[in-house]
Amino acid sequence: MDRTILETNGLTITVGEKTILREVNLRFFERGMFAILGENGVGKSTLLKKIYHDAKTSPKWIWPDGKKKITYLGHELGFYSSLNLEENLRYFAALDGNHSQKRREELIQLFRLEKRKLDPIHLYSRGMKQKVAIMRAVLSSADIILFDEPFTGLDAESSAVFSRILNEEKEKKLILIVLHSVPSELQCTGQILIKQGKVIVS
Numbered sequence: 557m558d559r560t561i562l563e564t565n566g567l568t569i570t571v572g573e574k575t576i577l578r579e580v581n582l583r584f585f586e587r588g589m590f591a592i593l594g595e596n597g598v599g600k601s602t603l604l605k606k607i608y609h610d611a612k613t614s615p616k617w618i619w620p621d622g623k624k625k626i627t628y629l630g631h632e633l634g635f636y637s638s639l640n641l642e643e644n645l646r647y648f649a650a651l652d653g654n655h656s657q658k659r660r661e662e663l664i665q666l667f668r669l670e671k672r673k674l675d676p677i678h679l680y681s682r683g684m685k686q687k688v689a690i691m692r693a694v695l696s697s698a699d700i701i702l703f704d705e706p707f708t709g710l711d712a713e714s715s716a717v718f719s720r721i722l723n724e725e726k727e728k729k730l731i732l733i734v735l736h737s738v739p740s741e742l743q744c745t746g747q748i749l750i751k752q753g754k755v756i757v758s
């Protein structure tokens with residue numbers, strides 16, 4: 557049976573003098589993918605960051621095996637630009653407690669980076685860098701993945717590939733994903749619309 561893995565009980569977020577979100581009550585089980593939608597500036601990124609921050613720091617969060625298994629991909633892509641793709645992914649795998657080398661190679665192929673995997677990341681284009689950050693998040697052993705506009709910079713083919721990867725991952729993990737529009741291939745479990753400080757779940 558599914559159990560609750562993430563809950564926000566009456567969460568109110570205030571930035572400076574301004575209350576961005578009021579009394580947000582969300583509850584998620586261990587699997588599924590939920591799109592977080594809404595106009596510019598309504599608080600989508602703020603909500604995601606708050607969830608990540610609380611998950612890492614709040615004593616209210618209980619992690620079954622004591623390890624905090626949540627990862628976040630925001631606007632900062634977070635890898636080592638002087639290292640190549642292989643080195644970056646291997647480094648993060650070592651930090652994380654190792655991921656499958658087979659899956660790593662599979663993702664490199666799916667994103668068509670095999671020929672570039674030994675180039676340092678600083679030579680990559682914007683979209684290629686985005687793919688590296690996505691691979692890192694997908695390969696992590698986290699139970700929860702938070703993505704903030706992860707389709708940014710991806711071409712149509714890569715967007716379709718990434719949507720298919722997410723459709724598979726949502727069967728094993730909880731994925732929250734901030735989007736401006738839902739790509740046609742993406743099969744979300746539900747949508748969370750933020751409007752005027754309120755959250756509407758559908």
Ligand SMILES: Nc1ncnc2c1ncn2[C@@H]1O[C@H](COP(=O)(O)OP(=O)(O)OP(=O)(O)O)[C@@H](O)[C@H]1O
Nearest residue numbers: 571572576594595596597598599600601602603734
């Ligand atoms: N550090 C901060 N200081 C002051 N205001 C902030 C700060 N961070 C965010 N805000 C404000 O909070 C509101 C929500 O910002 P947020 O980035 O969460 O919106 P968003 O829905 O993700 O927007 P977008 O679709 O444009 O990315 C905005 O009005 C923004 O100006």
